[in-house]
Amino acid sequence: MNSRTSVNDMSGDVPEISRYNREAVLSLPHASEVSIFDTTLRDGEQAPGIALSPEDKIRIALALDDLGVDIMEAGFAASSEVERDTLKRLMDAGLKCTVCSLARSRTSDVDAVLNTGVGYVHTFIATSPLHMERKLRMTSDQVKEAAVSTVEYARDHGLRVQFSCEDATRSDPIFLKEVYKAVEEAGAESVNVPDTVGVILPRAISSLIKDLKKDIRIPIAVHCHNDLGLAVANTIAAVEAGASICHVTVNGIGERTGNAALEEVALNLYANFGIRTVDLSKIMHTSALVERVTGFPMAFNKPIVGRNAFAHESGIHVHGVMCDPLAYEPFPPELVGAGRQIVIGKHSGEHSVKGRLEALKVRFPEDRMPELMDAIKSFAVGGKEIDDMELIAIAENVLTGDQNKEKAVILDGFAVFTGAGVEPTATVTMTVKGEKRIVSGIGVGPVDAAMNAIAKAVNPNMTLEEYRLSAMTGRSDSMCEMTVMVKNVQDDGQLSVGTAVGLDVVRSFVEAMINAINRDFAKIRE
Ligand code: KIV
Ligand code: ZN
Numbered sequence: 001m002n003s004r005t006s007v008n009d010m011s012g013d014v015p016e017i018s019r020y021n022r023e024a025v026l027s028l029p030h031a032s033e034v035s036i037f038d039t040t041l042r043d044g045e046q047a048p049g050i051a052l053s054p055e056d057k058i059r060i061a062l063a064l065d066d067l068g069v070d071i072m073e074a075g076f077a078a079s080s081e082v083e084r085d086t087l088k089r090l091m092d093a094g095l096k097c098t099v100c101s102l103a104r105s106r107t108s109d110v111d112a113v114l115n116t117g118v119g120y121v122h123t124f125i126a127t128s129p130l131h132m133e134r135k136l137r138m139t140s141d142q143v144k145e146a147a148v149s150t151v152e153y154a155r156d157h158g159l160r161v162q163f164s165c166e167d168a169t170r171s172d173p174i175f176l177k178e179v180y181k182a183v184e185e186a187g188a189e190s191v192n193v194p195d196t197v198g199v200i201l202p203r204a205i206s207s208l209i210k211d212l213k214k215d216i217r218i219p220i221a222v223h224c225h226n227d228l229g230l231a232v233a234n235t236i237a238a239v240e241a242g243a244s245i246c247h248v249t250v251n252g253i254g255e256r257t258g259n260a261a262l263e264e265v266a267l268n269l270y271a272n273f274g275i276r277t278v279d280l281s282k283i284m285h286t287s288a289l290v291e292r293v294t295g296f297p298m299a300f301n302k303p304i305v306g307r308n309a310f311a312h313e314s315g316i317h318v319h320g321v322m323c324d325p326l327a328y329e330p331f332p333p334e335l336v337g338a339g340r341q342i343v344i345g346k347h348s349g350e351h352s353v354k355g356r357l358e359a360l361k362v363r364f365p366e367d368r369m370p371e372l373m374d375a376i377k378s379f380a381v382g383g384k385e386i387d388d389m390e391l392i393a394i395a396e397n398v399l400t401g402d403q404n405k406e407k408a409v410i411l412d413g414f415a416v417f418t419g420a421g422v423e424p425t426a427t428v429t430m431t432v433k434g435e436k437r438i439v440s441g442i443g444v445g446p447v448d449a450a451m452n453a454i455a456k457a458v459n460p461n462m463t464l465e466e467y468r469l470s471a472m473t474g475r476s477d478s479m480c481e482m483t484v485m486v487k488n489v490q491d492d493g494q495l496s497v498g499t500a501v502g503l504d505v506v507r508s509f510v511e512a513m514i515n516a517i518n519r520d521f522a523k524i525r526e
Contacts, residue, residue, distance in 0.1 A: 017272065039248070040253065043247075045075075046255050057090070063286045068282075072100065075102070077109070078109040098120050103122065105123050113159065163188040165194070169194075192221035193220060193238070194222075200234055205238050207241075213241070220244065221245030225258070226258045232265055236269070248260045251290055251298055264303050280336050318352040319349060342356060350373060372398050399522070409433075416446040426440065426443070428441075439457040459488065462489050463486065467509065482499065482501075482511075483512060484513055485497050
């Protein structure tokens with residue numbers, strides 16, 4: 001275990017997430033120190049659809065090291081030259097954690113590890129009757145002999161060794177213990193119990209670990225797959241029974257339905273057992289990086305790191321969270337480096353809508369709230385979330401519903417001049433509250449120049465807060481939809497949103513601006 005190995009601490013800032021857990025845990029002789037053996041770069045990378053380049057692996061490895069994992073299984077040295085080069089680069093990267101490579105129980109695989117300079121090997125061989133008979137075509141004696149001789153070979157060559165009985169949870173318990181005992185004697189520093197196809201129950205892994213602990217003296221690791229959705233529960237049950245090394249992957253990526261998720265295991269260990277492992281505040285950042293680099297999308301409802309993990313929409317929940325966030329959150333999102341989100345959508349109540357409008361400094365008359373709530377509900381059909389710009393636009397629509405009102409600003413014409421080696425310039429001709437104005441503006445591009453010209457004509461204090469352009473097809477003659485959000489049309493800090501659709505990007509921008517300005521002038525001020 002390295003310097004960042006976990007410590008057990010039920011005092012101080014550890015939140016009590018459920019008194020029932022605390023009481024249940026106190027009665028258990030669970031492991032008090034747990035090491036995180038991260039296999040994101042090995043088992044995680046084996047997930048169909050993920051293929052990491054050496055640079056991808058190094059980026060993720062640096063983040064995992066910063067997160068504070070103890071052991072990082074970064075690849076399988078025997079698999080390719082590129083894999084060996086990546087392991088070598090990781091050894092030169094000055095990581096604080098221990099870098100490990102996987103190896104089958106054969107000397108050539110160990111030689112491949114030795115070739116990389118990695119000092120820690122995870123050797124394995126299958127011990128279930130199914131794997132031995134049908135896949136390996138080896139007898140149990142041959143399997144045991146391969147396991148032991150490979151551990152001895154690795155130890156003789158100076159490597160630290162963790163050994164796994166692949167498919168342990170479908171292996172004969174007597175043979176399983178015999179193999180683990182033999183590799184312990186051969187010099188392995190820990191043994192791992194893989195639930196290779198994710199079939200075991202928490203209660204069963206608990207008895208298995210307890211039984212192994214009667215005879216095995218070295219630390220026991222667990223490696224749980226998620227085929228039946230029990231990977232994290234099984235990992236925690238194994239720790240309760242005395243396992244002290246958890247194999248995990250960030251976001252739970254891995255073969256088929258994946259492995260026990262690092263973030264879920266780490267949070268459970270901390271909040272339920274007071275066991276500190278990784279730096280929890282870096283969880284969100286690491287998870288997002290792994291999602292981006294692997295391109296493996298995460299479910300919205302993924303525990304701890306999914307985009308809905310701390311998002312609240314329904315009226316009752318938002319109200320509860322506004323009174324006290326713990327009403328509908330198991331722990332504060334900041335603990336894992338995340339933030340709370342109040343989502344405006346079909347299920348929102350007035351509390352959240354008012355809260356959001358206040359945060360955006362949008363004034364909205366109390367007596368028109370029922371109309372606004374109706375408008376939000378009809379806009380959000382089909383589960384659509386309403387973002388800030390859309391909320392402002394809906395609120396304005398409610399307030400400026402009478403489209404026959406005279407417009408404060410009329411666009412009479414505009415021209416832009418742009419190209420290479422010239423300063424982009426825009427000239428607008430408009431009537432502002434009955435007064436004709438012709439104004440020019442310059443900018444970094446035609447849109448910026450048009451914005452500056454319009455601001456000069458209407459109010460120089462006006463600012464463009466945001467604009468969005470979306471093309472409706474992928475062709476150059478596509479229609480485009482422009483949405484702009486402006487502030488301070490009338491020097492009162494209010495935001496106003498305008499939209500326009502057309503074939504010309506700059507023209508659509510100018511029309512959207514005029515639309516936003518007219519909406520602001522048409523708003524009923526309290
Ligand atoms: O799931 C598994 O059995 C493995 C082994 C290589 C340990 O990943
Ligand atoms: Zn695995």
